[in-house]
Amino acid sequence: MAQLSLDSANTLEYRDTPWDQRVLGFNTNEILSINYSSDKSLSELLELFEKECRSRNVLFTVSRFDASRFELKSMMHQHGYYLAEMSFQLLKNDMQQSEFSSEKKLNLKLERPREEDFGQMQQIARDDFHFGRILEDPNIDRQKARARSFHWIEDLRRQEKEFWVIRQNERVIGFWIQQVEGASASLILAGTAEKASMLALPFWKLCLQDLQLRNVLEVRTLISSANVRAVNLYRHLEFKFERALLGLHRMRNQ
């Protein structure tokens, strides 16, 4: 992570994004935060960032900001950023009071993945996931965006995140990747194979019930607002919508 600043009140933090660079074939980065005291200083910060990007030949930048930061949104548009996607940050903080049993009992079992499961998870991520900050960016080639999803599974494995899978006829049909720290869980990436998407609700309930039994009090996750099926799933599971985030991207000419 790196920081640009005009002074202590006007700062911009950013980081390189090798996971994007890998599939796009050019330098990429992400703005992590912007703090500013005036429109003038915000504009100066963005110009400073632009200089930095050009000096390092960074052609693509992503960022995510609270949708209620109207001035920031306006200024970033003026500086060449476009709205690529919108996400919702979700929170369920009544885990111990919730009921996750289902009227219909299915023969689903949560398991840790075997070595051969990772390839299947990668295929599901590549072929059956249609929403995400890069998948939804109209300026990114769809195949490259899919490749990014494919590689993300291996990245999360190397980061030693917690993986769970469900199977049908020995094939992985769903996976759930999370990080649990004490009483808080962060759901990083989860989904089912397209052909098994009708099992989403019982699968999600199974995973949440497991967290409940581990005395987790709250679960957070991020979903695309365009993924209406996911929105309705989380609404049904009584997750709160904490924040709406705008994904503002910039593509630069070579």
Added chain:
Amino acid sequence: MSEDRLKQVFADSLGIDRTLIVDGLEFNSIPEWDSVAHMTLVAAIDRTFDVTLETEDVINMSSFAAAKEILRKYAIQF
């Protein structure tokens, strides 16, 4: 008779008009038939026809036509 009953189950579970329930009606083809509604539908089918659909059936029940095909396995005639 069974087809009528099944149509009613679909209509009640998905909250849609019976006229929309044709063989070609598919899971995720209308907003009302999503993964949440699917489990309501499956439980209602179990109750109405006194069967216990297996996980494989739940996955394969991707259309109204498929639902009839699956119930035929349980000796429900259409």
